[in-house]
Amino acid sequence: MSLPNPENASTLENAMQLLIQTFHKYSGNEGDKYTLSRAELKEMLTAELGNYLGNAQDKEAVDRVMGDLDSNNDGEVDFTEFIILVGALTVACNDFFLEFNDKPTKK
Template structure:
């Protein structure tokens, strides 16, 4: 049985996180460098291919809830949820639903 679209999306989030985690240190977290690489490679279209280190630092600081200098999977999913909400709001506004 094929996974549903939503199940496939969940699997892709997990695979994408682990594609970048562990290159520098703990394999279950993203370092600043790993997070930057993930943001640029996987979300460049939505983020405008920003090379702004300050923007990456802000995202890292906002996400790193426990202040350990790394982003764990839960913190990563919070980012994905927030970006998804922002994209939904953007597309609703473009359609004139507000």
């Protein structure tokens, strides 16, 4: 299976391609090319999710995210664990925006 040409791909297919490309942009810079080490995760969180996660430079925050994501406790985040992070953040953002939009406006 090859990735569809972005010009012919649907919005969702393009989003999926971006998730794959983003993960692999950071994975494999050190160690296993199919996982994110703690340093690679920190770099990705800072560069790609800084607006949603706040201060990803905070070592404790990165350690917490790593601990939450690393379900098999191997010290690295694989693609499935990465997708769980993105999915959870997407759900949280959706919930926030639904609540925000449901609040009555003051007159």
